[in-house]
Amino acid sequence: MRRGETIAKPVYDHSVGIFREPVPFRSAPVLIIEGLHPLYTQKLRREIDLGIFVDPSRAVKRRWKIRRDCGDRGYEREAVMAEILAREPDYKLYVDVQKVYAEAVVKIDDTRLRASSILENPGERYSVRLIQEVLEAGPSAVDLTIDLSALFRLAEGEFSIAFQRDDYYGKRVSVLTVDGELHRSMVEGLEAKLQALAGSTGPICDRAEGDRVTSTGMAQLLLSWRLLEKLQFHLAKA
């Protein structure tokens, strides 16, 4: 696939637990591999240019799974919860450990801004922590702009942004934690840059009410940025 060749992709049938006939899978300039174990073996890791590990907290993950399985799929809540809990040790042993090999980790937890406003419904808001291996040179300059005067007129949503450094399983990392919702004007510079890099005029990230950028949307923007800068670097080499 890295050489641009079409492969015969194995197909696992979850409903009966066997492999079906393989299907042809055509390669592409950018391949996105989503799954539980893409960074598990050294052989796989060697082929991956940008490894991202998405890591919702146990509380958030349980809620997401219950919503999906009880809502969309119609299972009993108790049965779903028992299944979730039964799988957590294996998750820790065989999935979670791949964080060590990821260039970026996205931790998703419940918002911490909830306490302040008893009057408003916070909806689905998350505290998102983006842990990224430090870049030696790039990326190219982009500013995140906070309009202070709008803050003091309460024209903004509630948010928090925190930046820390850390050592994370053998890597020097930057840790950016975003919570709440950012005003569109804050990320306009970054979004315009990404649109230029991607040759697109469409939105790069999910939006909330009032065109605000959620914390998960902010992680989408920052990871797209990293991906596009890396892609540009590889294209320049090729």
Place this chain on the structure above:
Amino acid sequence: MRRGETIAKPVYDHSVGIFREPVPFRSAPVLIIEGLHPLYTQKLRREIDLGIFVDPSRAVKRRWKIRRDCGDRGYEREAVMAEILAREPDYKLYVDVQKVYAEAVVKIDDTRLRASSILENPGERYSVRLIQEVLEAGPSAVDLTIDLSALFRLAEGEFSIAFQRDDYYGKRVSVLTVDGELHRSMVEGLEAKLQALAGSTGPICDRAEGDRVTSTGMAQLLLSWRLLEKLQFHLAKA
């Protein structure tokens, strides 16, 4: 004094507990009144245009007092601590309540960024929370600019900025919490604006190593901004 007249200022001698001869005190266009009870009576509050309440946490205040009294003044640590604890009920009853009447409250607590870096000495770093009554119109537009690319190269100090809304003892307020140290480039726009308003080229706030702005420095900047905007408003009326 509001009429620009010189007054006879009473002088209380703390060492013996009596009033000495009053001294003449000349008025000025801007008067800064610092003390424990400037917002306590309605009569005083009517004369004050901008009331600021500085509110260090008990832990921070105890440390500051112990350092001052045991260091500079040479008292015993145990005696100082006993004195501090003996005064805390009166503080709560007769000082703390003035927050209700302040237009801005500056809460100072220990940094919450400390946990991440075991290798570095965090020094004197605070989490500063600035609670300000909402402005209907102003202040004029000023951006706080975060250079994202510098963050990911770790060229910045560690910091966090959070914005929330709240209702605070009868007032609609904005709550801005700043922790750690901000890069000079982040506040350049604001500082330039304040220098223009004040007709000064000197620094407006305290700086840390590397010309970084601390969280207390950030509160200085934002309160200076509020003060200067208010002053301009009063001068325009006069």
